[in-house]
Amino acid sequence: MSTILFELGCEELPPKSLKPLRDALKTSVIEQLTEANISFDSIKAFAAPRRLALQIQGISDKQPDRTEQKRGPAIKAAFDADGNPTRAAMGFAKGLGIEPSELITINTDKGDYVGYEQTIHGQATTELLPEIFQTALDDLPIAKRMRAGSSRNEFVRPVQWAVLMQDDGVIDATIQGHQTGQQTRGHRFHSPDYHTIEHANDYEALLSGLKVVADFDKRQVLIKNQVKTLADEVNADAIVPQALLDEVTALVDFPIALRADFEPRFLRVPQEALISTMQADQKYFCLTDKEGTLLPYFIFITNIESKDPQQIIEGNEKVVRPRLADAEFFFLQDQKQPLFVLTESLKTRVFQDQLGTIWEKSERIAKLAAFIATLLQEQGHDITVDDTVRAAILSKADLASSLVGEYPELQGIAGTYYARLDGESEAIAASIEEQYLPKFSGDVLPKTPIGICLALADRLDTLVGIFAIDQAPTGSKDPFSLRRSAIGILRILIEKQLPINLVALVEQAVKNYSDTDGHKIAKMGDTFTQVMGFLNSRYRAMYTEQGVSVDTIQAVQAIHPHMPLDFDQRIRAVQAFSALPQAEQLADSNKRVANILAKSEGKVADHVDADLLTESAEKDLYQAAQQAQTAVTPLLATADYTQVLQTLAQLDAPLAQFFANVMVNSDDEALKANRLALLQQVRALFLTVADISELQI
Incomplete structure (x- = not known):
């Protein structure tokens, strides 16, 4: 078990793409290692303006050996009556490069066959990794790739160096046209020279000493903490959209937050315009008071640890002034005439x-x-x-x-x-x-x-x-x-x-x-x-x-409500109904009722003739339906659909007894028609809220 370090050094990568590139690289390598059956303990991805890197801890040195079974012709075809191998068996053995005597018998449920088991030795991890990393780079979501100089290799930005190590040694390979080594580069200004990585485990600590916070998430936390500290100093809240925070994090190796200000006169301009230009054009974090009103401050992130930060602050104040003046000009220009x-x-x-x-x-x-x-x-x-x-x-x-x-x-x-x-x-x-x-x-x-x-x-x-x-x-x-x-x-x-x-x-x-x-x-x-x-x-x-489950939505859509508020009330009622103990049985009963009515010939009567109810189960169902009808009528008037379905849940037992004891398709046409009318009456009660037969409980 060892540690693998891979780093690709480039010119500054597109800031809006850095985080997605990091995640895609890690995902691809994990998928390929899993497919190659190479185990590892953990994998950590790094992303900074000039690098993408992966550190894989506890990776196995090789793929595990595996046994592969080859099946040949049936035993009957492989040997003659005297037990000698036939031409079929000899041909199979020759194809595998073995003697017929090395063949084994494979028993299957379709008969016995000759076969051969061979051990496939796993490849060394170091032999597989170069191709794995190159494939991962080739599959990155890059909209437009570029070539640098005379190189035929394409990437999102020109590649400067490549590192591929196993513990303290280099894995010899060529990735993106560059020979792999164990030298990396630090901060472009503070530590621009090449530095040797003594061990794969030293990567993050080494770069930290070279003024590079290689971990994207750690850099982002540093930025958030520094911004909050500077905002608190002036009793303000910072506006920190996640997309802007990601972009700024991708722009710097070693974040240093500084606070600057602008002339209060610009606050007469709609604050949305000022915030928009400072965020989009300058990548600044704006500050507001506790009520959300813009204050004449902004925080920016610099990539340099300056001996004289005030010069950088003044430079940014000078740059932002004309942008705010433009917004002020447009705002005043528009006011020369009424909106109408x-x-x-x-x-x-x-x-x-x-x-x-x-x-x-x-x-x-x-x-x-x-x-x-x-x-x-x-x-x-x-x-x-x-x-x-x-x-x-x-x-x-x-x-x-x-x-x-x-x-x-x-x-x-x-x-x-x-x-x-x-x-x-x-x-x-x-x-x-x-x-x-x-x-x-x-x-x-x-x-x-x-x-x-x-x-x-x-x-x-x-x-x-x-x-x-x-x-x-x-x-x-x-x-x-x-x-x-x-x-x-x-x-x-x-x-x-x-x-x-x-x-x-x-x-x-x-x-x-x-x-x-x-x-x-x-x-x-x-x-x-x-x-x-x-x-x-x-x-x-x-x-x-x-x-909300799809079947709940379909149950309501089946009755075509045209009022969204009413639709929502029905959705909530069906959700509550689905949690009732009777819901499953009632959903099944409604399916059965719907199927019976769909198969009935001719028009089903709207009225139930109480005198034609002969079985006690159908009398009980009729009485229960009449009581339910009386109970739900005022509830429907107030759109209390939840209570409607709670009330109709009481039909569970009578409906189950009806199906257990009553023959709907009676030979007596009058009885049959009356029972269909009864079922239609029950189904109509449920359809006042939703088609419960759609539920899959």
């Missing part, structure tokens, strides 16, 4: 070639949002149609602003700032930003009633329009993010407890297109059907992500 004036330029900006301009989309959003606002008014929400229409007309205006032109991620946010500066009501101003919520899975939802109207109307308008021009998502392609939009619609209606029917919303969205000159939908009915089908199909994706 910007809507004029939307009349020449295309939303989609076949669906008209952004202005036309804004008009459609206004109509649909007004329709939704009316529904919310009826449900007691504090909202006016006039404010909703005003917000909808202004909702896309900031797309024509200079600030959004420079920082596209500020769409909606910029509009909210400008609306407030123009004196628009807070309800209108806040809704402009909220129209884009939720932006991703698990994101927050719009809070204001107008924001809810805009968020729903915008998504529904896009859904209907894109389906109308036959550009619905296919496979993994979804350029308009319709799947995300659909789930956003469902989440808003469910989590905001809005009892609104999807049919009404989609119908209104389709109607808005048909009323628009030049962009009429040719097949309104088809578009409506496709959009409804698409929205209903997203329930499965949404609920499986929450851990």
Whole structure:
């Protein structure tokens, strides 16, 4: 058992790819070692700006020997009557390079055969490793490979050196066109020369002395701790997005955090713009107070342990100043005219070639949002149609602003700032930003009633329009993010407890297109059907992500509820029902009832004739069904589906007794028809909530 060290030294690797490259390299090597049956105790991956490395502890020196059995012809064909080998046996032995006398008998359930067992000696680990590492490098997820100089070897960046060691010795190999050795290089500035690795176990400690923290995760912890310390000194919280943290970690070998500041006058600019430019362009960590308001500080990570850190701080302050000044300029430039004036330029900006301009989309959003606002008014929400229409007309205006032109991620946010500066009501101003919520899975939802109207109307308008021009998502392609939009619609209606029917919303969205000159939908009915089908199909994706079983979702989908809030209430009821002790038996009974009714000829009667109930089991089931019907009627009126199914669970025993003692397909046609009607009555009770026969308990 020994330690293996592999390191590939390169020019600076792409920072956004470093962590995925590290993980992919480790995964590939583990898979190959496992496939080659080479055991090891542990494997640790390292990743720094100029290196990818693996350290494998407790690896076996060779593959284990294995026995391989070769089977030849049947005994009857291999030997003649005198027991001498036939031509078939001799040919088999010759093919293996052995004498016929070395053949053995292999007993199988299909008869006896001649055969031979040979021992395959395992290869030395050191013989297999070079190919394993090269294969792992070849399989890395690199979008575009490059060649350096005259080398024919391709990699994500030019390779400078390669290390491959077993304990204190070098494993001779050529990897990525470089002869392996035991020399590595330290920090590019603090320790740029080659240094000899005396033992594979010394790797991490040696590099630490050369100002390289080779472990990606350790470097990241160092950065987080230093950032927190500097933020605490000014009683601030640091904004540390994981993607930015990963990128910064990949940019430095030896992280040193420093805090700088900028002129407070820039704080008049929307803080989202300042944060965006500092994060995206400069890789800075911004600081806010405890209420989340931006402070005039930022923290950056340098790769040099400077004797005069103040010079580095001043250099970064000098660099960031013009970027913040640009954001300030765009912000002030946009304020020279009211937000409403910007809507004029939307009349020449295309939303989609076949669906008209952004202005036309804004008009459609206004109509649909007004329709939704009316529904919310009826449900007691504090909202006016006039404010909703005003917000909808202004909702896309900031797309024509200079600030959004420079920082596209500020769409909606910029509009909210400008609306407030123009004196628009807070309800209108806040809704402009909220129209884009939720932006991703698990994101927050719009809070204001107008924001809810805009968020729903915008998504529904896009859904209907894109389906109308036959550009619905296919496979993994979804350029308009319709799947995300659909789930956003469902989440808003469910989590905001809005009892609104999807049919009404989609119908209104389709109607808005048909009323628009030049962009009429040719097949309104088809578009409506496709959009409804698409929205209903997203329930499965949404609920499986929450851990709801597929059969539970199918049980509710089987009865086609059109109100997302109602759908959710049914899902929760079926989940609770599935945990009941009677659930399994009732699910099976419902399957049996469904099958019997499906096979029945002709129309099943709606009414059960009590006088035709002859068996005690069917009388008991009828009585239990009547009692259940009486009990669940008021529960259904309040959508208390959980209690409905709890009540119907009492039908378990009567239904089981019915199937045990009653012949449904009686020779007497009147009895048969009456029993089918009874079963249909029972099934109808369950279908008021969901199709329980779909459950797999």
